[in-house]
Amino acid sequence: MADYDVILKGKYPGKTHARKVAEYMKSKSKAVGGIIYLEGQKTKMIEDNDGEAPFRQRRYFYYLTGCPLPDCYFTYDIAADKSTLYIPPIDADSVIWSGLPTSPKEALSLYDIDDVVTTPEIVPALARPLETPTFYAIPNQVSDHVSLVGFEHKDFAVLKEAIEECRVTKDEYEVALIKKANAISTIAHTEVLRRVKGAKNERELEAVFLERCIANGCREQAYHSIVASGTAAATLHYVDNAKPMDGKLNLLLDAGGEYGCYAADITRTFPISGTFSKESRSIYDIVLRMQHVCTNMLKAGALWDHIHLTAHEIAIEGLLRLGILQGDKEEILRNRTSVAFFPHGLGHYLGMDTHDTGGHPNYADKDSMFRYLRVRGNVPAGSVITVEPGIYFCRFIIDPYLADPVQSKFINAAVLEEYWEVGGVRIEDNILVTESGYENLTTAVKDVEGMAGIINGS
Structure with missing residues (x-):
């Protein structure tokens, strides 16, 4: 077995990457604190067709999760050092065609994440008060249904820079x-x-x-x-x-x-x-x-x-x-x-x-x-x-x-x-x-x- 195959028996180090990104953000400003928020790529349909377009996970999302699933969300509470993955719940109609989706229990065993829940939980999760109510996200990658009312500050610049710079050096x-x-x-x-x-x-x-x-x-x-x-x-x-x-x-x-x-x-x-x-x-x-x-x-x-x-x-x-x-x-x-x-x-x-x-x-x-x-x-x-x-x-x-x-x-x-x-x-x-x-x-x-x-x- 090649040395890389031994290493790849472990999990993709998403939590390590989340900490690395947070440290980069703190190097830019001591006031950094709050929630890092990322959305995975959505399922897209081929135009004028009932078939799905080829799926490619968003790299910003993958870097902090190692999760290849579509239609997911991710949060990382910087102060609490807690990462949460939100995956789609069971859709009975979809199961007929595609089988059962990954469950939260399975996802927790597969990915380097602290907690896994289903996507309906994302809106109430973001409504909970934080000590440092700052929201960090990628520009144009926040869905319309996601409410940011509880956040005093919204930063759509530093997270993108942080992930892009952190990706240069590989673990x-x-x-x-x-x-x-x-x-x-x-x-x-x-x-x-x-x-x-x-x-x-x-x-x-x-x-x-x-x-x-x-x-x-x-x-x-x-x-x-x-x-x-x-x-x-x-x-x-x-x-x-x-x-x-x-x-x-x-x-x-x-x-x-x-x-x-x-x-x-x-x-x-x-x-x-x-x-x-x-x-x-x-x-x-x-x-x-x-x-x-x-x-x-x-x-x-x-x-x-x-x-x-x-x-x-x-x-x-x-x-x-x-x-x-x-x-x-x-x-x-x-x-x-x-x-x-x-x-x-x-x-x-x-x-x-x-x-x-x-x-x-x-x-x-x-x-x-x-x-x-x-x-x-x-x-x-x-x-x-x-x-x-x-x-x-x-x-x-x-x-x-x-x-x-x-x-x-x-x-x-x-x-x-x-x-x-x-x-x-x-x-x-x-x-x-x-x-x-x-x-x-x-x-x-x-x-x-x-x-x-x-x-x-x-």
């Missing part, structure tokens, strides 16, 4: 969930490698990935898979996944399962034939070096902006060696010419969301190299971050650089012509930052020989 249980999601996703990635040679269409490989995830315990996906063959790999968030693969060089597979509401986010790029073309291999080696160097820079307090800049420096060095770029390295860096080939940020925080909270991006940044960087500043120990460098050959992005008199002098259009069919190469791992370094949570094969061995069945 042992959360890391175990991400490890489990990675392990299952690795099984699925490996199966795609085995099947890629015989596939005729991208959708066949998406089906392979989904089947392996579901069969091994990841029923939900962390995001819509990117199964991009040939030049489609130059589209960063390609989601068509339905193009024929005949005659194409490479496949970029960006896909990850979700386990217990926590995500894996893994990207691999590999030759469909089992052997990279010369051009593809040269780009792959650059990207692999970008990832290797940048990952080794990670430890508590490392400046993510600087690591991202380092990735660009390595990309420039590699593209200069190939002759795609020309001129002085520092001048190319100052002019941000490498952004034409590496337009996105190096990575993002990972947790309950694929692009997890707390990164403080600045999408208004006038510096094109940092505009799409989803994490800014220093990374703390306990955070999980993706390291996903890439080099892409997208005509829509590169053509304006070729037309620009300043930028075009740094790009050798004749050499570039040889690389369009590569499409794009991205490699992505999920990294736990530690005090002295890092732990790579992703085990999917990425060395060229290892991938070739699986593809070719050797």
Whole structure:
């Protein structure tokens, strides 16, 4: 049994998270006290249809409860250190179709909660007087029937900030969930490698990935898979996944399962034939070096902006060696010419969301190299971050650089012509930052020989 499976035999630490959030709130104001209030996601019906829409629990609610049930409420009395979960009562008509719901007794055994009652109790519970009558909630996530008459103060700002900032650093249980999601996703990635040679269409490989995830315990996906063959790999968030693969060089597979509401986010790029073309291999080696160097820079307090800049420096060095770029390295860096080939940020925080909270991006940044960087500043120990460098050959992005008199002098259009069919190469791992370094949570094969061995069945 893997170490993460042992940890996951326990309960999701919702009560611990509630205390962590309350402490963060107190760090912002000594006057903090009262009730933290959260609502789970409501059951929603498909428009003009009698079927239910796919359910996704609200992450703010899940972080303090570990409860995946719809139509629930939660309160945490800060002073009393008491958490209460409110779950739907039995609806006889619903039982006919869906069976008996989770009972309060069952919920108490499943979730890290002090008390469990049914949802009709939420209104009278909030009407009881408190020593510090302050109500903390998420904006636009309080139902109309919930009365707040008994609360002198209502704060719709600090709770959202507190949960988002607390989610950045993961505890042992959360890391175990991400490890489990990675392990299952690795099984699925490996199966795609085995099947890629015989596939005729991208959708066949998406089906392979989904089947392996579901069969091994990841029923939900962390995001819509990117199964991009040939030049489609130059589209960063390609989601068509339905193009024929005949005659194409490479496949970029960006896909990850979700386990217990926590995500894996893994990207691999590999030759469909089992052997990279010369051009593809040269780009792959650059990207692999970008990832290797940048990952080794990670430890508590490392400046993510600087690591991202380092990735660009390595990309420039590699593209200069190939002759795609020309001129002085520092001048190319100052002019941000490498952004034409590496337009996105190096990575993002990972947790309950694929692009997890707390990164403080600045999408208004006038510096094109940092505009799409989803994490800014220093990374703390306990955070999980993706390291996903890439080099892409997208005509829509590169053509304006070729037309620009300043930028075009740094790009050798004749050499570039040889690389369009590569499409794009991205490699992505999920990294736990530690005090002295890092732990790579992703085990999917990425060395060229290892991938070739699986593809070719050797």
